[in-house]
Amino acid sequence: MADHVVSAKDVLLKESSSIRHAADRLDGTFNDLIEAILHSDSRVVVCGMGKSGHIAKKIFATFVSTGTPSMFLHPAEAFHGDLGMILSQDIVIAISNSGETEEVLKLIPFLKDNDNLIISLTGNP
Numbered sequence: 001m002a003d004h005v006v007s008a009k010d011v012l013l014k015e016s017s018s019i020r021h022a023a024d025r026l027d028g029t030f031n032d033l034i035e036a037i038l039h040s041d042s043r044v045v046v047c048g049m050g051k052s053g054h055i056a057k058k059i060f061a062t063f064v065s066t067g068t069p070s071m072f073l074h075p076a077e078a079f080h081g082d083l084g085m086i087l088s089q090d091i092v093i094a095i096s097n098s099g100e101t102e103e104v105l106k107l108i109p110f111l112k113d114n115d116n117l118i119i120s121l122t123g124n125p
Contacts, residue, residue: 033119036091036117037068037091040089040091041089042069042087042089042090042091043069043070043071043087043090043091044060044063044068044069044070044071044090044091044092044093045070045071045072045073045085045086045090045091045092045093045116046059046060046063046070046071046072046073046092046093046095047072047073047074047075047078047092047093047094047095047104047107048075048094048095048096048101048104049074049075049076049096049101049103049104050101051097052095052096052097052101052104053074053075053095055095056072056093056095057072059093059095060072071085073085073086073092075101075103075104075106075107076103078103078107078110079106083110086110086111086114086116088114088115088116090116091116091117091119092107092111092116092117092118092119093119093120093121094107094108094111094118094119094120094121095120095121095122096120096121096122097122097123097124098122098123098124099120099122099123099124099125100124
């Protein structure tokens with residue numbers, strides 16, 4: 001019979017280690033990005049595909065619940081009429097665990113041409 005307590009402890013230890021690692025990587029850039037979001041007169045657009053899309057939707061929902069103007073953009077839908085929703089003043093958080101998600105990467109040239117501030121979240125820096 002499996003020991004679920006041991007399994008649960010193992011998962012929690014791995015996750016806490018990952019959080020400590022992420023905390024160690026924070027620097028002044030993080031502060032600058034948070035300040036940009038706090039002082040923005042526009043929206044935070046959050047996008048991602050697959051599991052990263054689920055995370056993006058959660059971040060979007062958290063922004064909305066705190067009164068931060070925000071929207072979720074599905075990267076695949078972006079090229080079928082939704083790109084027009086992105087304003088040049090919007091801050092875009094693009095999420096891709098691999099850092100190589102085709103639909104997310106295809107957005108980058110448009111966002112650069114549109115003068116958006118792009119924040120990338122990836123598990124593969």
